[in-house]
Amino acid sequence: MKPEDFRESIIHEPSEFLAILERRLKTAGSSGRVSARARLLEKLSTCYQLVDSEFSKAEAFLRRIVELGGFHAELFKLEAGVEPGEVLKRVKALRRAAGNIYASSRSELKSARGERDAREAFRAGVGRLVSIYKRNRKTLSAIRKTALEFSRMPDVEGDLRVIIAGMPQAGKSTLISRLTNAKPEIGFYPFTTKNIIAGHLDVEPYGRIVLIDTPGILDRPMSERNPVEHRAVLAVKHLADALLFLIDPSPGKYYSLDEQLNVYRTVQNMLQGKPLKIVLNKADATPPGELEEACERVRREAGVEPLVISALTGLNLDALKNWLTGLLKTGTRGF
Structure with missing residues (x-):
């Protein structure tokens, strides 16, 4: 695998990601004449898509490292202090948890009796999605660091x-x-x-x-x-x-x-x-x-x-x- 193949799997710095999320939530659902509930659903979807995108890239990167094994797996462990297979299991679990949070929050928001209840369901859903990301900042930072490391390595393919x-x-x-x-x-x-x-x-x-x-x-x-x-x-x-x-x-x-x-x-x-x-x-x-x-x-x-x-x-x-x-x-x- 060439070093540049790892670049698409580089996730954001946690602080950078949270800043992007904040900006996207401000603009999501602001176009067109739609109901307040529809805007909240769009914002919730935006939040989930961003969180899932980060977990998805991290999962794809870790799958590659596990499949390659050898040099790449040992270098990951050297940099991150843990086996890549163990981190992969954790990221997959986090991604499933984020999906479950989104599904339940969306259901609660859609079934809310009024705008007040809808906003409470929205805030709770976004809060839980952001929380699952924040609680795992250390793991995500280690994944980003190693992905950057691999992307900067020289090409060692030859005869x-x-x-x-x-x-x-x-x-x-x-x-x-x-x-x-x-x-x-x-x-x-x-x-x-x-x-x-x-x-x-x-x-x-x-x-x-x-x-x-x-x-x-x-x-x-x-x-x-x-x-x-x-x-x-x-x-x-x-x-x-x-x-x-x-x-x-x-x-x-x-x-x-x-x-x-x-x-x-x-x-x-x-x-x-x-x-x-x-x-x-x-x-x-x-x-x-x-x-x-x-x-x-x-x-x-x-x-x-x-x-x-x-x-x-x-x-x-x-x-x-x-x-x-x-x-x-x-x-x-x-x-």
Whole structure:
């Protein structure tokens, strides 16, 4: 599903919605020569339609998240703090309750003996409809927040999805900007990348590689990771067909090789056997002796031959593209 497909499901901010409702109630039933009772019925209908429209959009959004599962369902839970299926049940119940309130209020208004009784039935009906909305503002705000989040995510559809992972400041954003059309924010402090960023690399005639830049992951237990790190973990678990793990061996590195290799092992376990390439970045800033020590350390502890590159100068980026193209040719897919 493309990110723009979520835009039609974005509901209003509760305060914005209540302001819209107030304006619509002022103008509803004001045209034409109709009875006071007919005007009240139109206003009541307007109120219900607006409330039902919000619940309907929320229900449609949650249905999509439940159907998609995986990455989308876990990201919803991360943002909202509750399973999307549970929220869907609640919204469906709220929608039914609003429908019942409207039906009973409309019946009371139509059967009212006089204008005074009709107005009382109208006020009670609108009050109950607005109340059911207000009491669930927190839930509706969480739904809006996550729908906005999904609508702003990059398009990750392609023939091969490759996650670029590593600790903060390993050079992930610089690498994706050199290999693709992506323009991530590149900074000199940890967690510059706070969201998932995607860039596309078209390899004719084989197809499209999607490179996904993720926030940095720190060497600490899952329970201690912040929401930014959890986004990266979810991307590795659910979006990766293959993965590039960047290590910074330079003297100016933010994190030790011990810490970086610990995170590598964590990521490796998440991949469940999918293709993985360890990439030693920043060769331009690392003395040859220290670079070789880092390579030997990777060989010894990870049991693989790392690829040495410099995302900044372009060193060995062609070799990296060749590895990615090889995966695309062989039809590597994670699903």
